[in-house]
Amino acid sequence: MERLQKVIAQSGITSRRKAEKLMEQGLVEVNGKVVTELGTKVSPEDEVKVQGVPIEKEKKLYFLLYKPRGVITSVSDDKHRKTVADFFEQYQERLFPVGRLDYDTSGILIMTNDGEFTNLLLHPSHQINKEYIVKTEGIPDREKLQLFKKGIKSEGDVLKAKYVKVMSVDSKKKTAIVKIVLHQGKNRQIRRMFEWLGTPVQKLKREKFGFLTLDGLTAGEHRELTPQEIAELKKLAK
Structure with a gap:
């Protein structure tokens, strides 16, 4: 749901301020009824007319x-x-x-x-899998890493992972590559989880969103x- 004047402005026929004036003048209809209240919100299914002419809805991209x-x-x-x-x-x-x-x-x-x-x-x-590849500073303890699946507390949140696995370790540089799959989307979630573990994130990349991948893109x-x-x-x- 979005404000009516914003929807009118997005259609390209006039500015938001002018759309508000048209509403106040009784020149805007929603589903056949004149609307003058500036706080009115409409959905994509609602039919909006300005001075009797239906607005063209913005193409969805x-x-x-x-x-x-x-x-x-x-x-x-x-x-x-x-x-x-x-x-x-x-x-x-x-x-x-x-x-x-x-x-x-x-x-x-x-x-x-x-x-x-x-x-x-x-x-x-709606638990959509989001898969990340993490490069850590330090080598995470594999047993403690599995606690992510049960959930760890950080700043009042319980942060959980659906899947987590160490993919490779560089003993000389003391770094590791870890694959982690989340359903949640908390602020800085993965960085907070690995900080809790004592192996901060050096690099982080989201490689999958559901079935979507980065194939073919740079x-x-x-x-x-x-x-x-x-x-x-x-x-x-x-």
């Missing part, structure tokens, strides 16, 4: 981005750092990220302008999701 390190998962940044939105400047539609990846984390990120789709994928009850590149992939994601979430 869905992309898979290979987010590089050193990029903010946001549509803007007051410190003028590069954001994920900068990779989609050629599109008129306002795209936003589905979930977050830390500034120093790379990997799969879905970008869309479909709020309903975003909420579906992010809802806590850092900073994106591709459009296919209709089949979109349908499968919705099915996976439901």
Whole structure:
């Protein structure tokens, strides 16, 4: 659900401020009824008319981005750092990220302008696998590592992993490569888990989101999701 004046502005026919004036003048209808209340919210299914003419709804877009390190998962940044939105400047539609990846984390990120789709994928009850590869400073204790599956407490949260395994160890450099699969999406979750373990994260990359992978992409590149992939994601979430 979004504010009516915002939906009108997104259609491209006028600005948000002018849309509000049109509403106050009784020139906006929702499902055949005149709406003058500025706080009114509408869904994608509602029919909106401005001065008797139906507005064109923004085309829904869905992309898979290979987010590089050193990029903010946001549509803007007051410190003028590069954001994920900068990779989609050629599109008129306002795209936003589905979930977050830390500034120093790379990997799969879905970008869309479909709020309903975003909420579906992010809802806590929809346990979609998200697979990460972690390079640690220090070699984690394998037995303690398995405690992640039971859950560990950090800053008032219980942080859990569905799967965790040490893939390789470099005894000379005292580093390890660990695969970890999450359902949760807590702030800095993996970094907090490995800090708790005493082996901080050196590098972190999300390699899978559900069945989606980074195959064919290099850092900073994106591709459009296919209709089949979109349908499968919705099915996976439901």
